[in-house]
Every structure is written in structure tokens, then in C-alpha cells.
Amino acid sequence: xxxxxxxxxxxxxxxxxxxxxxxxxxxxxxxxxxxxxxxxxxxxxxxxxxxxxxxxxxxxxxxxxxxxxxxxxxxxxxxxxxxxxxxxxxxxxxxxxxxxxxxxxxxxxxxxxxxxxxxxxxxxxxxxxxxxxxxxxxxxxxxxxxxxxxxxxxxxxxxxxxxxxxxxxxxxxxxxxxxxxxxxxxxxxxxxxxxxxxx
Numbered sequence: 001x002x003x004x005x006x007x008x009x010x011x012x013x014x015x016x017x018x019x020x021x022x023x024x025x026x027x028x029x030x031x032x033x034x035x036x037x038x039x040x041x042x043x044x045x046x047x048x049x050x051x052x053x054x055x056x057x058x059x060x061x062x063x064x065x066x067x068x069x070x071x072x073x074x075x076x077x078x079x080x081x082x083x084x085x086x087x088x089x090x091x092x093x094x095x096x097x098x099x100x101x102x103x104x105x106x107x108x109x110x111x112x113x114x115x116x117x118x119x120x121x122x123x124x125x126x127x128x129x130x131x132x133x134x135x136x137x138x139x140x141x142x143x144x145x146x147x148x149x150x151x152x153x154x155x156x157x158x159x160x161x162x163x164x165x166x167x168x169x170x171x172x173x174x175x176x177x178x179x180x181x182x183x184x185x186x187x188x189x190x191x192x193x194x195x196x197x198x199x
Contacts, residue, residue, distance in 0.1 A: 021177075023047050026080070026196070028054025029061045039072035046174055052161070052194070053079045055096040055103070062099055078102040078136040080161070083125060085111035085118070093125050094132075102136035103129055104161050108144050115150035123154065137161065137193070142186040149187070156188025163196045172198050 025048055027034060042048040051069045053062050053076060066076045079101045083089050096103060105125050111118060122138075129135035137159030145151065162184050166172075182192045 022049045024050035024052065024074075024194075026052040026054060027065050029057045029059060030054075031065070032061055034061075034065050034068055036068040036071045039069050039074050043072050043074055048074060050075045050077055052077070052104070053099075053101075054106075055079050055081045055099055059096060059099060066101075076101060078104055080104040080106045080139050082106040082109055083121060084109050085113050085121065089121060090124055090128055093128055097129070097132045097134055101134070103134050104136045104139040104159075105129070107138060107140040107148070108163070111148060113148075115148060115152065118148055119152050119154055122149075126155070126158075138187075139163065139194075140187075142184065145187050151186055153188030160184065160187075160189045160192040161194040161196060162189075162192035165199045166197060169199050 023046065025042065039048075039051070051065070051074050053065055055062055062079070069076050079096070079099055081093055081096045081103050083093075083105060093103075093105075105122060107118075107122060113121070126135055135158075138155050139161035141163040143164075162182075166178075167176075176197065178195050178197055182195055183190060184192050
């Protein structure tokens with residue numbers, strides 16, 4: 001769920017407090033060049049209205065994917081970037097700021113770091129993005145957050161992109177709605193802004 005203000009003349013304008021459920025996807029640089037007609041097909045056939053772009057591998061295709069999405073009527077409200085729990089994490093996070101969209105910190109990569117060290121690095125990345133005016137929130141799942149951070153509540157007031165795949169690697173039906181809605185119960189979060197329910 002995203003708070004959206006419609007800008008098209010044929011769509012009612014939503015007030016700031018209104019909330020609507022809309023469907024989206026995410027692409028990343030490993031998808032390569034994605035033509036506009038593919039995004040237009042997703043828009044027309046599957047009611048896809050947003051795409052959240054992964055900023056990995058020095059972003060060779062991120063700009064093209066964003067432009068193709070927008071040409072097809074699909075918005076790109078923010079992007080995401082993994083932490084890999086390496087010495088160059090912050091340098092890589094700083095580098096993707098040039099994409100110019102808010103960034104969710106993706107906390108899913110495996111690590112042997114202690115929970116305290118993990119939270120220290122997340123805090124450093126959050127501070128960096130906040131200084132740049134580009135911090136969106138956290139992208140993670142309970143399966144990762146609880147064991148790797150000792151279920152830290154340090155980010156509980158931040159936006160959450162919640163990843164949980166009830167169908168595994170199978171594609172859910174188009175009309176699938178998570179039975180629990182946007183409710184979650186880990187890390188101090190009680191509600192997610194985005195629920196990624198398919199891998």
C-alpha cells in the first residue's frame with residue numbers, strides 16, 4: 001500500500017490521508033533492459049501501477065527501466081539497495097544516491113556479523129541516506145530481521161517493505177490479497193507500506 005496522489009485528469013484526486021491498495025513489481029539490473037511495451041503489458045494486463053528498482057551492479061539498467069516504466073504509466077516511487085555487510089557498503093550506498101529517488105535499505109543478504117554490528121551498519125546507511133534526503137525505509141522480512149538483528153526495534157518508526165512469499169516461487173493469482181492485509185509483527189513494526197508477496 002502506498003499513499004498516492006493521482007495526477008491523471010481521469011482519476012479522482014486522493015487526499016493526503018487517503019490510502020489505496022495498488023499492485024506493483026520490482027525490477028533490478030539483473031533483468032537487463034526492459035522494453036516499454038513490456039511495462040505497458042504489465043499495466044494493461046495485470047494492473048501494475050508501480051515499480052521499485054534495485055540498484056545493484058553499478059546500476060547499468062536502472063535509468064532505462066525507470067524511463068520505460070514512466071512512459072508506460074507506471075510510477076517509480078523509490079528504489080532499493082542491498083547491504084552486503086562488507087567494508088564498502090557505505091561507499092556503494094553513497095554511489096546509488098545519484099539515481100535521485102528515495103532508497104529503501106535492503107536487509108536480506110546473509111551475514112555472520114553480530115546483531116549489534118548489523119544494526120550499527122544499518123544505522124550508518126540510514127544516516128547517510130538521511131543526509132542526502134533520500135532515505136525511504138527498510139526492505140526486509142521477519143525471516144531475516146528477527147534472527148540477524150535480535151528483532152531490533154531501532155527502525156520501528158521507519159517505513160517497511162515486508163517480504164514474505166506464501167506461494168514460494170510460484171506466481172500467485174492476480175486477485176490474491178494477503179489475508180493479514182498489511183499487518184506485521186516484528187521489529188516493532190505493526191504495519192507495512194509495501195508487502196512483497198511473490199518472489
